Amino acid sequence: MRIAVVGVGLIGGSIGLAAREQVEGAEVIGVGRSRRRLERAMELGAIDRASESLEWALEGASACFACGPVGALPEQVAATLAAAPEDCVVTDVGSTKRRLVESLADERFIGGHPVAGAETSGVEHARADLFQGAVWYLTPLERSSGLLYERLHRLVVAFGARPVAIDANTHDRLLATVSHLPHVLANVLVSQAARELTRGDDPLPRVGPSFRDATRVAGASSSVWRDIYLANGQAIADEIEEAVARLTEVAGSLRAGDGAAVEAWNESAADDRRRLLEADLVGGPVHELRLTVPNRPGIVAQVALALGKADVNIVDMTLAPAADMRSGSMTLWIAGDDQAARATDLIGELGFPVG
């Protein structure tokens, strides 16, 4: 099966590696404008052959993955469809879907979005297992070819991902909620806090770990995010307006000094957070373990090794140092009641009581 990959970066490169490793008889053709980058992709084993021409690459192809940046996708996918054979499924990997899907009326096109790998970029970071266990959204329309959908679905499964068919509007609303809105709020938070820097006489704000956590994604790469914000602008604006309504209500309770309303609101957030984590993560409810440790590099190692030996895996962790950098609080997230209890015991044995 010949598979074309247009744009061989982190995602395109990983698709190539996964296809070459997992799909019997796969031949992967990389398409791109940078000969250097295509050569690098070949060296890394992400593609079998390289091409600077779409037409040439798509000859005899059964599937084509358009992996360009979100803003370039409408044009890239249209060009791909123009060059692709009649029985070739064409998909993309962009993180917004509605606008792209609406712009194309072709039964060979099925929108896609693997939820993976946002933290790094470049074919150097590509890996065959990038999609292992990841959700891979697919947005078929009624006019989409069933045969081609099935082929794409099988490829996604072969890459180790979990295909989830979803309406393009729903997809964009979900992503606006869990990804784009958090980015917007992080941007607002840093800009609001930075305003204090320019006030002159006042002491500078000391941003603590909770602020750093809340703003880790602030000011994410404009080359990626400008396109995402614009492509999903209406859904993001909807989410912002809902957030504004919620915020206005909270501000009202605070101005009125309504303790019962404030407490009910905070409790329902605690409940919502728990439900989200439970829905999101397999392996049982996730436990959050908080401990205070000296901020020596060795401590992270010590804790990680102790849990590793006992086969307790750390779902997520943060180490937030105190201002002196000599101590800090470590938060570990462990999935499953038994694992969490085991972790609590082990960490206690190391001399760090879990709070």
Next chain:
Amino acid sequence: MRIAVVGVGLIGGSIGLAAREQVEGAEVIGVGRSRRRLERAMELGAIDRASESLEWALEGASACFACGPVGALPEQVAATLAAAPEDCVVTDVGSTKRRLVESLADERFIGGHPVAGAETSGVEHARADLFQGAVWYLTPLERSSGLLYERLHRLVVAFGARPVAIDANTHDRLLATVSHLPHVLANVLVSQAARELTRGDDPLPRVGPSFRDATRVAGASSSVWRDIYLANGQAIADEIEEAVARLTEVAGSLRAGDGAAVEAWNESAADDRRRLLEADLVGGPVHELRLTVPNRPGIVAQVALALGKADVNIVDMTLAPAADMRSGSMTLWIAGDDQAARATDLIGELGFPVG
């Protein structure tokens, strides 16, 4: 010097430990309603003596730290002032200041707020070095005794903290910006995302690492946060309203599809974030290193040990696993150009290219 500590939990216990360790001739009297907890504090060396009576504890005291919960402080501080000798400085450790300071007209009272230790609670977590390098806000008024202010200042320095005198209003506005508003936004984010859980037919939202980072503080303990929200309600409402204005502007740019405005907004957030981090952290600009690693417990250890050997300290780190829990992206924050370059080399040598 006799020092009374009213409420011997994480902060009160750490004050006791620090005073007994760092202040020559200090005798620390713990005051509280729970005899069990006072006995525990004595076992842990946090206090020399315990008392259930304020009057008895304050006899001959030179300084008193009121360490009750924010909501109980006005009453606790008033009672303390009533019982305290004429030359005793009385302070508190609450994370909001304006309301408390306004309610008390006594030259012996100086508001305080050590910025430390929010992640755990209880005297079990108390440590003598909790305040090492931490900012300790002090909110003297014009009527405050200079002599007593000097005494408190020296104690705070002896505890290893950095006293920062600040107007109570400014303090509350700063904290509203860098701590309380992030909590409010985290609550709003989780509740908005959880709404999707109840929509029925739609796929569940997959919350990724950026969502988890942004909402780590959501639904924080109501027993602590209800009081904070109420005590600083006006300043928090001000910050919320400013955030609402910023959000409304962004929503407008998105609805209009104004790419230039969206990009300028995102770029200024990136710039603001960089400025905040540089202002906040000593040791030079903070570099963010992103790498992809297998999600084996041993990997964190391997990276931490390699950096530890080279004396590169990790300011902050997160490990965000991919959906399959088999791999993940690790983000390390390293202060200083040289240290960051060294870290990049070392991590590269381990086989994990830094993105």
